[in-house]
Amino acid sequence: MADYSYVREDMLPEREPPVSEVGIIGWLRENLFSGWFNSILTILSLMFIYMILAAIVPWLWTPTWGAGSLSECREIIADLGKQHGGACYGVITERWQQLLFGFYPDELRWRPILTFLGLFVALGPVLFSDVFPRKVLWFTGAYLFLAPWLMWGGAIWTPLLVAAGPALGYLAYRFLYGVIGNLGAVIVAVLVPILFWLFLVGPISSGLFSVIPLGLEVVESRLFGGFMLSVWIGVVAIAISLVLGVVLALGRQSDLLIVKYLSVGFIEFIRGVPLITLLFVASTLLNIFMPPGTNFDIILRVMIMATLFASAYIAEVVRGGLAALPRGQYEAADALGLDYWKAQRLIILPQALKISIPGIVSTFIGLFKDTTLVSIIGLLDPIGLTGSIRADANWNGIVWELYGFIALLFFLSCFAMSRYSMWLEKKLRKDHH
């Protein structure tokens, strides 16, 4: 019998992996020091980070929240014995409300706050459709009319009457459908609310207000400012431009040549010029284009131009959504015998808009950032306010703290929105497969 004594008969016990391959050390070796080149890069980056932090952190870490002026800040910093100066947060303690709300009256600030909170509830069923019950959509509908009322104030009758416009249109449609047919009824149903809004809402509202004076104190738009203004311009422009954008996108996809070229011309024109030129149109030309005697205030004019601007971009986003729908959806709608509008309303748009939401959010982020441009035509958005704060004798010469604060607020809101958009994109991709 052969001698197999050299063959091991029992299994060796499992050994721990080498310390250098697991845990923190393993991770460091794999991700930071995986070769001489990577090691040099890592060391250089560490030095870079250290330099930046060493320059910024001592500056940031300065307890100057109570200072009432720049010179007071400098005294505090000198007392602390800081070599290279420090941040002066007194300006933020004193002015943060102005940076957030502009000159909106102190005692009425609950209104923009309420509007802002309401925005999240109203957007809930659209943005987080799994969490919010669909019934909240009713609130979204009401919010469209309540939000402007909360912001600008005035008689409660105005938003109610404005909301009654579409209802009147619907009634007109039902009433006329049997009399003059579908198309005529649709045209009348569109015209009735517009005429009602233009000519009847004002008189009826003031009439009702004189009988039952229910309402909020009026706040003029020139008092709007700060972040509130940026958010408000952005939200209004995106909300209205959603409607315009869908119409333009459908127009651009349409088989009707004239409609198509009108839409293409509008979209390409708006996308081809910088927003600042459109804002100059708002500040210098828009009143010239309107009938003599019309006088919109500047914020309203800016909102109009921002809406036109956003609608061109939304149109392109929606067009992307329409193009991304499989051809079979269109054919299936045709096969069911649906006409153009029914197919759009029931089959195409619900799906196309759903896949466009990330793009719409990105457009909103872009527009929100672009609202800072209104400071160039003299509106008091956060950047516009820095001018007036720095003109104050107490804060003359302050730079970094103000810009830093504004940048931080913009960063937080835009970063959160872009993360949401990425999350949604991922979710839609998962739903799809």
Added chain:
Amino acid sequence: MTTATEPEGGSFRPSMLIYDSRYRSATIQIVALIGFLLLIGWLVSNTVQNLADLGKSVGFGFLGEPAGYDINQRLLDYDSRDSHARAGLMGLLNTLLVAVMGCIMATIVGVIVGVLRLSNNWLIARIMTVYVEMFRNVPVLLWIVFSMAILIETLPAPSAYRGEDPAASMLLGGNVALTNRGFYVPEPLFGRMDEEGNPLSWRQGLGDVHLFGDAWLRFDVSLELIVVLSTLIAGILVSGLIRKRADRIQNRTGLRPRTWYWRAAVILLPTIIALWLMGFYLGKPELRGFNFAGGTHMRNSFIALWLALSLYTAAFVAEIVRGGILAISGGQTEAAAALGIRPRRIMSLVILPQALRVIIPPLISQYLNLTKNSSLAIAVGYMDLTGTLMGITLNQTGRELEAVMMTMLIYLLISLAISGAMNIYNNSVKLKER
């Protein structure tokens, strides 16, 4: 042959315009067109009425009047007696200057950042992510005013360079001075003079060509520059011929001759000789009195705008580049390797052509955004098209309608030119399908 659904001919009723699908689309289009024309007519009649009420007329005569303002950074000669049209031209050139330089820098930074975001090095990838998120999520206008503040607040004044033991010293061998008034860099010049101002031997200046006489479009081209550039172009053409010859030899024999030194020589040598003949030298900035003289003065406003626009756009470019690289699946590299292609040629023949097809279209739209964002120059006082034509010219002449419309039109033309270039490119790299 007629089908049953078709109505009998000759019985046209007006209601068929709406209910007959043969006529309905025409009806809708004509209604849309009439509505559009009515809208335009309404706007025009309002405008005419309003302008008449204000006692203004519409005309472009103001463009010929003297502008009466200075433009501190300009590419061509200009003074305040020149016309508004020339002032606008200076603005347009400044817009194009910052747009082109911004696109170049945004591309370089963006490509580096985009590639590094995919780095195996965890720390580098994180730093680049922080960079991208930081720049993307803060308005570009804030970055512009921020970089202006950094330049003004942190850089030394020109006086810091003065004296025996200056607080600041010039960089790059005493050629570049960074001050809070802007950067002073060497300027390329031709035709050196001696101390008395006489041209050194036969290496004297050839002079300039004056184009367009005294008109607002006038500009001078230095003859030396023409000579040098034409030598360079001729060199490139000859190098192209050498490459073609190498191709022919490779096709015939299968062996490619080494030509790179020949090609480098025919481009570089004649150009260097031409530069020497024309007396090329760099005019260095020098401290005279309270400020620097000589060299090119790049003003703060330009630097701030350039840096902010390019770093902001670079964050978007980085994301595009990253997406483009990720879009090419690893199978492509493996398949190319399986065919026996060498790694460097895999990159240039397989990966890049496919990645570029994904990268270029959004990249060009970023260039378009950068060009449009350059109109924010007005926030730091860089005199671009917005600052001249839509800024001071508008305020001085009170011609809002003409000035704003012209500015929009010019930007529109620039945008259309860029997107036209994009379409040409897209068509050339489009997948050739059956």
